Amino acid sequence: MTPIPPDVHRSYWMQTADMPSSASLTSDAEADAAVIGGGIAGLSAAWELCRAGLSVVVLEARRLAGGVTGHTTGKITALHTTVYDRLRTEHGEDAARLYAASQSVALHRILEVARDLGTDCDLERRPALTYCEEPDGVEALRAEAEAARAAGLDASFVTETGLPYPVAGAVRVEDQAQFHPLAYLRGIVEDLIARDGRIHENTRVTEVDSGDPCRLTTSAGHTVSARHVVVATHHPVFDHAALTTRLTQHRDLVIAGPLPSRRDPEGMYITREGGKRSVRTTPLGDGRRLLIVTGEAFTPGTGEDTEAGYARLRSWTQERFPGFEESHRWAAQDNSATDGLPLIGRMRAGGENVYVATGFAGWGMTGGVLAGRLIASLVTETEEPWAALYDPGRSGAALGSAPAFLKTQWDTAKHFVKDRLETVGEGTNGPVGALGAGESTVVRAGGGPCAVHRDDQGGLHAVSAVCTHMGCLVAFNNGERSWECPCHGSRFDVDGEVLQGPAMRPLERRNPADLDLDGRPDA
Template sequence: MHSGKFLSFRPRHQVPGPPCSILHNRYMGVAAPTSEEAHMVEISGSRGDLPGRHESYWMATSPETAFPPLDGEGRVDVAVIGGGIAGITTAFLLKQAGLTVALLDAYRIATGTTGHTTAKITSLHRLVYRYLIDRFGSKKAKQYGDANQAGIEMVASLVRDYNIPCSFERKPAYTYAEFEEERDLVAAEADAARSLGLPAAFTDEVPLPGRTHGAVVFEDQAQFHPRNYLLLLAGHLPGEGSYVFEMTRALDIEERAGGVNVKTDRGSLSSDYAVLATHYPIYDRPGAYFARMHASRSYALGIRIDEPFPNGIFINAGDPVHSWRSQPTEDGDLVIVTGVAHDSGTVTDTRAHYRNLETYARAIYPVASVDYRWSAQDYITLDRVPYIGRLAAGHDRVFVATGFQKWGMAAGTAAGMILADLILGRTNPWAEVFDPLRFQDQPEFPEKVKKRLAAAGGAIEIDANRIDRETEAIPPGEGKVVEIDEEKIALFRDEHGKVHTLDPTCMHMGCTVAWNNAERSWDCPCHGSRYGADGRVIESPTVRDLKEKEVVRK
């Protein structure tokens, strides 16, 4: 392995001080917001017609970070791209093993899906074990369960060993039947999980309001404050040839004999290995992942209720899916309820999902207030198992962790353990079931995508009356994709009334983006890329902004 010494590195911001100190003061060591961060704040602003503060509880109650961006060229043993739970855990374990690492994040670490999770740390993933046994056999189903159980115990041990103040609590986890016809499914899940050695049982006692019809329950599961946990781990990374680089967007990876080169918008990193922990891999040279995952968006409310919340974390077995958990705060328990999931980029009136979730919550509990609201994007794989391991055949120095199916806390931690073992040349007992190479067929990457991306942007002539009718119908702060004379245009009217025109062609693979009115973003329905109202990238897999579309009136 190489020394990891940087050839040209000049920090622009002060890195937070000793790891434990960053949890004591939200604004300690925080640099002034960059233009990119100011942009992020602007596009995620509050909407007065929706319940609660538009921010996840975890983001609102944890310190901000101020790690520097990359500045120049350098080398480390392993470059880890993506600062969520999988990336931070991988980097932490590799550094603990004696390697030099660089953790890169396009914005600030633990602000993506990890910063908007429900933060359940559990191996009970609704009704999965009966399915896994039928599809993969008991051996691999057990690997899946054991990996997630190990993820729980790894979090518990790190919290204990590093005395991390992150509200870590052991809780029983329930998947419950709301209807009589779901009872047999829940009972079968309990039997399947128990046969794999998991801490499973069937119970008729579900401590939730209203009638239920039994549940599978796993004892000794857990919950925590994910950002307070991860920021402390990340605080241990800088030093001894290792780094955390924020506000640094990875653009591409160049594979070559003996290593890789990660190209970013701030410079480049050479390393022996690269890890893609970017949710959806930004580097998909085999062209396999675009056909093997889809993005799903779900919504959360942080509410106060007028009665005690029961001990446990809960999710229902049927559809539509809703989950419940509580979080201790200085003002008493905050109850987190989630649900109303949909494929990303396929729904434009996303504000209705927040309202529907509030209506559901009020039908179950006496809600005193709605304090927070947020949404998160997750990736769903073809066979309900994450992809963790080598990116593809012939790509032995690039690793990936993605497709956590909305269960990323335990599975993302397990991913860090698996990837650290693979990079260090150690045998991992669970790697087989998660291996991305389990699909032998390679989908063909569409050549027409290149032509579509090359044609994006430019100028078009449009009848003045038609464009005026379209733009006048858009209220300030809203956007819409319109089609005029067979040309699609993404229109956004800002708060000052000015209309901005963009090409709605997603710069990942050429799909047409849709307006998300709750988050004020352009979302891609194909692979979940997201852009701000002004077209700037806010979520991968895209690494390029939407192109401007000049409208020439005729």
């Protein structure tokens, strides 16, 4: 087993998986299908399409699985907190059954692929549990257990778990799984390449023309012609169907550290209490496992103190797992559709041959594999029975979730206007001259908002504070040293380079020498 590297600020999965590297696209290309995005959804779609006999090219803006997939917790389960009681209430019992069946198919697809490819990905069968510590949460979990069982899962309500602390109750579903997600995808990539699939990293697609064939243009000016295009970029960056208005973003903090195997809680656990807490382990060898704890959910771009969030998560973990010492920490970003169901299928307004996969609501391991299988079935005209459930153009999807939809729009409009009114005077975190190491502020400079960060060596980094996606103002994440947009979740490093879309262009750099260190407003 690979030893834990010393860099605590990176995902354990990314540190310990030797993902194959691929050259960027350097010339025009053609394929039956072009997949934009190299996470689990994009790679699963590419692999399924390649197996179906299509020529495939994958275009990834940065590194394979380096985004959301590389920062997951790696649970493979059809139990998604309390989704089934809500589904049968809002969408009907048939929807709940289809959801359970499709998520279970994705789970078994992972097991099947790992077995057939001989992939060593620390795959383990474990029960999944949604629990509560407070008695007032028991009634909801009893209802969820009944709804999940009615939907077809092997679900039960229990009061005893493998956790080292008492719970008031839990929904338990047997025979779920967990794995090393990047080790699993390494097997997918190797098999995809063996089947003559093409992969190009560091190749950002900036435009999609949905003609027949479709025509993709990269930031380097090269083009790819393809009959079918899959947009698997987490947030749909080519949003012809206005899917942005139906998605909300959130981030979760993750900490991890070694645990003696004898203290393994032997399951995958999650609760919505206390800002969400998720607990699982993965094997390290030498009689140890890595305890992975997730929580402190927040909306990116709101300027929350993420360092304080990490401290709260660490304190919670040390209280329940005495002796815990953090060896890794990272954060994950997820998006959710306003009606609670992923958006997988034809983008509709983007053209009949453009497909999208998004809105997995934190359950991207089964969601991404399901998306690959579903999109491949649409392309080959062998539709799955649950295609309509996830169809991005499903009837009433936005209207049926009107309160959530309207709140999303209001939050975006609020940030667009309110942030500009507040970005005056001495800045959002005081004047530039008063910034200490690791601190940031947003000030007026040169007639516009300027995002300024002072690094640990005392140097200043200055960029435009206007997100290049739709113009909202970014705020600083002090735990990850990144600028984030509160409207649609785009993320940038301190020099403005894109870390996460939907933004495709970096923040414009500013000259720190031109800043007023006292923070006086522009004349």
